[in-house]
Amino acid sequence: MSDLFSSFSIAASGMEAQARRLRHVSENISNADTPGYRRKTVDFRAEIDRASGTTQVSVGPVQLDPRALPRIYDPGHALADETGFYDGSTVDLMIEIADAREASRSYDANLRVFDQTRQMAQGLLDLLRR
Amino acid sequence: MFDIPEVMRMAQGMARHAAARQVVIAENIAQSDIPGYRARDLPEFGKVHAQARPMSATRPGHLGAGAQHQTLSAVIDRTAPARAPNGNTVSLEREMVRTAQNRQSHDMALAVYSSARGILRTALGR
Numbered sequence: 001m002s003d004l005f006s007s008f009s010i011a012a013s014g015m016e017a018q019a020r021r022l023r024h025v026s027e028n029i030s031n032a033d034t035p036g037y038r039r040k041t042v043d044f045r046a047e048i049d050r051a052s053g054t055t056q057v058s059v060g061p062v063q064l065d066p067r068a069l070p071r072i073y074d075p076g077h078a079l080a081d082e083t084g085f086y087d088g089s090t091v092d093l094m095i096e097i098a099d100a101r102e103a104s105r106s107y108d109a110n111l112r113v114f115d116q117t118r119q120m121a122q123g124l125l126d127l128l129r130r
Numbered sequence: 131m132f133d134i135p136e137v138m139r140m141a142q143g144m145a146r147h148a149a150a151r152q153v154v155i156a157e158n159i160a161q162s163d164i165p166g167y168r169a170r171d172l173p174e175f176g177k178v179h180a181q182a183r184p185m186s187a188t189r190p191g192h193l194g195a196g197a198q199h200q201t202l203s204a205v206i207d208r209t210a211p212a213r214a215p216n217g218n219t220v221s222l223e224r225e226m227v228r229t230a231q232n233r234q235s236h237d238m239a240l241a242v243y244s245s246a247r248g249i250l251r252t253a254l255g256r
Contacts, residue, residue, distance in 0.1 A: 014160030
């Protein structure tokens with residue numbers, strides 16, 4: 001039974017990590033047109049839970065995209081300098097959408113494991129009722 | 131009559147194996163996006179059970195007499211089909227197949243256990 005409980009927490013850690021990733025993706029998408037915005041990413045790490053000896057997922061610190069900001073030519077823009085350019089954001093919508101798809105697919109897989117583990121634990125408890 | 135507890139013990143071992151395997155599958159799926167992670171798996175219950183036949187212990191003090199609950203360790207799955215560009219070998223589809231198999235064997239273990247218990251109850255006349 002304790003094995004099944006640690007499956008719950010592993011699947012939950014996976015869902016939490018993917019949800020964090022999805023959160024940063026949505027921040028990136030909503031700031032796609034913010035001048036000077038750098039794309040935020042997080043990386044995942046394997047973390048050993050000492051209590052149960054299982055490997056869970058944890059999310060590392062937020063990292064900002066180190067690439068140079070693109071220069072956009074728009075002399076009428078409020079932030080444009082004397083040459084008519086301003087700094088855009090490093091967000092590429094195509095990449096963000098692909099990242100969001102991947103995150104939601106992984107989230108679903110973790111959720112499926114969670115549900116299946118729940119059903120297995122339920123089967124075990126049903127033995128006691130009979 | 132005395133065979134039934136052995137059957138129940140085997141069913142118990144099978145359910146325990148399924149629970150341990152569920153942990154390994156959950157770990158694989160949770161880490162499916164970590165670069166360099168290699169998918170792992172447990173050996174099948176049939177093999178484990180064949181190896182875990184305890185040595186005949188005629189006294190409780192003998193070595194191996196309590197070796198029923200050996201812990202299983204997961205091994206790296208060398209049959210993983212392809213490696214992602216980031217070095218990860220987890221395939222979500224394969225893990226889905228494994229969870230389905232695992233669910234089946236857990237259900238089977240519980241069914242065997244509960245039917246053995248039913249027989250035992252009938253034998254006791256209750």
